Amino acid sequence: MNQGLTPTAEAVSKLIQELNKLPGIGPKSAQRLAYYLLRAPEEQAERLVEAIQSVKQEIRLCSVCFNVTDVDPCLLCRSDQRDRSKICIVEQPQDILALEHTRIYNGMYHVLHGAISPTEGVGTDDIRIKELMQRLQDGSIDEVILATNPNLEGEQTAMYLSRLISPLSIRVTRLARGLPFGTELEYADDVTLTQAIEGRQEF
Numbered sequence: 001m002n003q004g005l006t007p008t009a010e011a012v013s014k015l016i017q018e019l020n021k022l023p024g025i026g027p028k029s030a031q032r033l034a035y036y037l038l039r040a041p042e043e044q045a046e047r048l049v050e051a052i053q054s055v056k057q058e059i060r061l062c063s064v065c066f067n068v069t070d071v072d073p074c075l076l077c078r079s080d081q082r083d084r085s086k087i088c089i090v091e092q093p094q095d096i097l098a099l100e101h102t103r104i105y106n107g108m109y110h111v112l113h114g115a116i117s118p119t120e121g122v123g124t125d126d127i128r129i130k131e132l133m134q135r136l137q138d139g140s141i142d143e144v145i146l147a148t149n150p151n152l153e154g155e156q157t158a159m160y161l162s163r164l165i166s167p168l169s170i171r172v173t174r175l176a177r178g179l180p181f182g183t184e185l186e187y188a189d190d191v192t193l194t195q196a197i198e199g200r201q202e203f
């Protein structure tokens, strides 16, 4: 490191270190953000700190679908405008945002919080599969849409769930192959995602 660092400079390098841990933020971006915050008005920095604190303190997981929420059950699970006979299975809460943005799907969701990945040591008990199977017990669901990512882990998870759900005589569909293999749902554009939902197939 540079010589003659003042305490302030040390604080800055600490901030750079922390920003650098965020996804998609490399050392250069972290540096730029840190110096931006350094120059930003006090109130702006305080609002950022407050926003971070309140997501950590107020946001929890919906006890029904495991979406992130500040009310439990979440607004989607409470809504009487949604089709309760369909559940769309996604890996992450941000996938719900992507799908909702298309406005094509009006059913319920279930967030697994990950995908089965033997190489990364994520097994069937490490994601919310048990809770999903409980939701499917009361006979009110007639379609499950497997919207896990079109990559190796997502496919493995979809296969596993399909085998588990099929005996319950529930229709199991998978997003169509319009989505390029190896991508993640949250980065798909609206058109591709809309086609994928509309073209979903028996799985």
Ligand SMILES: [Zn+2]
Pocket: 062, 063, 064, 065, 066, 067, 073, 074, 075, 076, 077
């Ligand atoms: Zn919910």
